[in-house]
Amino acid sequence: MTINVLVVDDSAFMRKIIVDQITPLSGIEVCGIARSGEEALRLIPKYQPDVITLDIEMPGLNGLETLRLIKKDYDIPVIMLSSHAGEDITIEALELGAMDFIEKPQNLMKVEGDFAVELARKLRSIVESGVAQPVVGRVQKDRQFPTRVKAIVIGASTGGPRALMTLIRRIPAGLSIPIFIVQHMPAGFTRSFAKRLNQEAAVTVVEAEDGAVITGGTVYLAPGDCHLRIKDDQLSLSKESKIHGVRPAVDYLFESAAPFYRQELVGIILTGMGNDGAEGMAVIKEMGGYTIAQDQASSVVFGMPRRAIEANVIDEVASLNEIGERLNWMIKVKQWM
Template sequence: HKKVKAIVIGASTGGPKVLFEIVRSLPKALNLPVFIVQHMPKGFTKSFAERLDSECALKVVEAEDNMDIRSGMVYVAPGDYHMVIEGEKLRLNQKPKLHGVRPAADYLFESAAVKYGKGLLAVILTGMGKDGASGMISIKDEGGYNLAQNKETCVVYGMPGFAVSSGVVDEILAPEEISEHILKIVKVKNGTGI
């Protein structure tokens, strides 16, 4: 595999539980940034980021406009804002909703594809609608790697289903397999001694 430089994750209905499972499994030694779009209303994403942070080895924050991107950090898009990557910074905007949602995973995925190219690992989790599929097409075009949650474990197999039917998903996995897969691809040993 090519060296992974960043991870992007998109989720909606049923996503928080799966995100906890995945992010909790990422060790402190994960020397790259992780960006998350979880469809949630304004006000909910801050407490969600704080809860994730309290249970994870990595530092989890709700993203702010113009925030510097650092390795070993997890950035959660705030409710009611799209989050995109520009150079070494995160930018937030209030462009119209995409697929009826803001934040939209597509905007994050597309900007990350441009920035990280072959070094991008993307994950699409349970959720209604088709957000993330077109972003995954961009990621594939740039040589990145796409994972989708399997139908059996999804609360709603909308977002992963659309991505899979677009033909751009490399692996379709259960949440615990997604965690293992990330660690394998990133080649981080999961243990307390790191």
């Protein structure tokens, strides 16, 4: 199967960079190039692309306006190309239905290898997400949901921002336990994302800070490019090497929270590509905590939940709406200490 990509960017140099990165990739081809949003809308019926890469900042019909019109008429995955100057707009694009985004190289004269790797991974994962595959794994259906919960940890990647926005709106103001989130996202963008979550939430959402004392009733989002761990009653950030090709990593958060909260911890793995989170879920389960994975039907990319299910470390598989109901119930019942 060949993945056909429509590249949309007003910069001739940036178009060339993207095309040059895609050309050597097996099974992925550039089917067309558009220099503006208006041209992109004319070319979509002609080329019928599988994926569109879309620049956020363009003259005339900008990236957000183009995205709105694409999502109105087509069900084509869109990956936004964003710069640090467009962090807030990028978060808005994800809310509007963009599947994911990639940070533009800061130095266009020196494109780092990470850009090509990330572009290839996201193109492949988004298209492969549309192919249903059987899940080989065992869910521990005999486990009862815990009546005492002291903390919740959540991990997400591709599709995560929209999923987390949905969940955050379900959390009532009576939250009295901490919630910790790792969303795969570059540095700077998590600050905008935390701000946006906080605007939508009835509780306080902040970007995690190193050494901060953990407070009940607060939602902590791991900063981009920093691993987040729980050390006793404090947050710990580090810049150590990436694992699974990402930083922050879900595994580090889950593995550090499990021995601290033990059987009173709930771990949730949401939509995302790759296998980050499966090993951390295993530690949560080993320590007696309860584990939930988002189901395939409601996941944008079923990679991370699938790996955890196939590792036999999941107690419950649920839709995004069902997970939201679980969160709401946990908080309202107030049976924790």
